[in-house]
Ligand code: UD1
C-alpha cells in the first residue's frame with residue numbers, strides 16, 4: 605500500500621455531543637472512539653496515516669501515541685471537512701497516488717471494507733470513489749444525488765437538501781478514496797456557500813462530475829460499520845448494538 609495514504613479527520617469539537625470533551629475522545633465500549641479508526645487505518649496502511657487534530661489536539665494525540673505511530677496535521681480553526689483535508693495535504697508524499705479519507709466519528713469501519721474500496725477505485729480507474737450505503741433512516745447524513753443512469757452527480761448535506769433530496773436513501777458514509785492530485789486541485793475550488801458556511805469535502809464530488817472525471821461508489825451492507833456518531837444518543841445506540849453483536 606505504498607501508493608496510498610490515509611487521512612483521518614478528527615479535529616472537530618462535536619457540538620452535537622453537548623459535551624466539553626472532543627467528540628473523538630468519547631468512549632465506545634470503554635475505548636476512545638478515535639482508536640478504533642486509527643487501528644483500522646494502521647492495519648490497511650501501516651506507515652502512512654495522517655490524523656488531522658484540532659479540538660483538544662494534545663489529548664487526542666496523547667491517546668493515539670500510546671498505541672500507534674502516525675503523522676499529525678493541525679487544523680487551528682474548524683472550517684469544515686474539506687478544510688481539514690487541506691490541512692493534511694502537505695503531509696502526503698509525492699509518491700502517493702491515492703488518499704483514503706476516514707472520519708474519526710465513524711469508528712466501526714473494517715479494514716477489509718477499506719481495502720475493497722481502494723481495489724474498486726483502482727480497478728474502475730476512478731478519480732473519486734465513495735463508500736455509500738442504502739439505509740432505512742438516512743436522516744442526518746449527506747445524500748448521494750444520482751442521475752437517471754445511477755451515476756453520482758453530487759452529494760447534498762441534510763441541511764442543504766430539498767425535501768425531495770431528503771427522501772434519497774443512499775447516504776455518504778464520509779469515507780472516500782481520491783486521486784491525490786485531483787483532491788488537491790478540487791479542494792482549491794470548494795466554496796463555503798452552504799447552510800453551515802463550511803468548506804465541505806463532499807463538494808469535490810460535484811467538481812469531479814463537472815470536470816468529467818470518473819466518480820464511483822460502493823455500497824456497504826453492514827449498517828453498524830458505517831454509523832456516524834454525532835450525538836450522545838448515536839453513541840449509546842452503537843454501544844448497545846456492539847454489545848448485542850458480542851452476545852449473539
Ligand atoms: C459528514 C459528511 C456527510 C456524511 C457524514 C458521515 C461533510 C460535509 N459531510 O457529515 O456527507 O454523511 O459525515 O458520517 O463532509 N472534522 C474536522 N474538521 C472540521 C470539521 C469536521 O476534522 O472542520 C471532522 C470531525 O471531527 C469528524 C469528521 O470530520 O470526525 C466529520 O465531521 P462531522 O461534523 O461529524 O460531519 P457530519 O455532519 O457527520
Ligand code: MG
Pocket residue numbers: 709832833834
Ligand atoms: Mg459526523
